[in-house]
Amino acid sequence: LVDVGAATALARHLLDHTPPPTPAALVVSLRALERLCVSSAIAREQAVGAVPRLIDSLAELLTGGANPQARASASRIVAAFSRTESRNWMPAELRPPPRTWHPYSIVYYTGVALEPWGPEMLNSGLGGSETAVLHLAARWAAMSR
Numbered sequence: 001l002v003d004v005g006a007a008t009a010l011a012r013h014l015l016d017h018t019p020p021p022t023p024a025a026l027v028v029s030l031r032a033l034e035r036l037c038v039s040s041a042i043a044r045e046q047a048v049g050a051v052p053r054l055i056d057s058l059a060e061l062l063t064g065g066a067n068p069q070a071r072a073s074a075s076r077i078v079a080a081f082s083r084t085e086s087r088n089w090m091p092a093e094l095r096p097p098p099r100t101w102h103p104y105s106i107v108y109y110t111g112v113a114l115e116p117w118g119p120e121m122l123n124s125g126l127g128g129s130e131t132a133v134l135h136l137a138a139r140w141a142a143m144s145r
Contacts (some may be wrong), residue, residue, distance in 0.1 A: 029074035
C-alpha cells in the first residue's frame with residue numbers, strides 16, 4: 001500500500017473531498033491513515049508531503065467536536081509523525097556501530113515523545129518516565145557500591 005501511495009491518497013481524500021466525508025467515512029479513513037503512518041516512515045512522509053495542511057486539519061479534529069474515534073485516530077497519527085528515523089539523520093556508513101551491553105546491564109527505554117528531547121530538557125523539566133529512569137538509575141548505582 002505504501003509503495004502505491006495509499007498514504008498520499010488517504011490524506012488527499014480527507015482534505016480535498018467535496019463534500020466533506022461523513023463521520024463514519026472520516027473515522028474509517030483516519031484509522032487507515034493511522035495504521036499506515038504508525039507502521040511506515042515512508043507513509044508518514046508521503047502523507048505530510050502530499051498535503052502540508054494535514055497537520056492543521058488533524059489539530060482541528062483534536063480540538064474540535066469530532067467524535068471520539070476520530071479524535072483518537074488523529075491523536076495517534078500526530079504521535080506517529082513525531083517519530084524520528086535514524087535514516088533521516090545520518091547515512092548508515094557514518095553511524096557508530098550498535099552498542100553492546102554487558103549481559104547484566106539494565107537498559108531503560110522511555111518511549112516516543114511529541115516534544116523534542118535533548119540536554120536542554122534538564123533545565124526545563126523532565127517528563128515522568130525520564131524522572132523515573134533517573135531515580136531508578138541512581139538507586140541501582142547506590143546498591144552496587
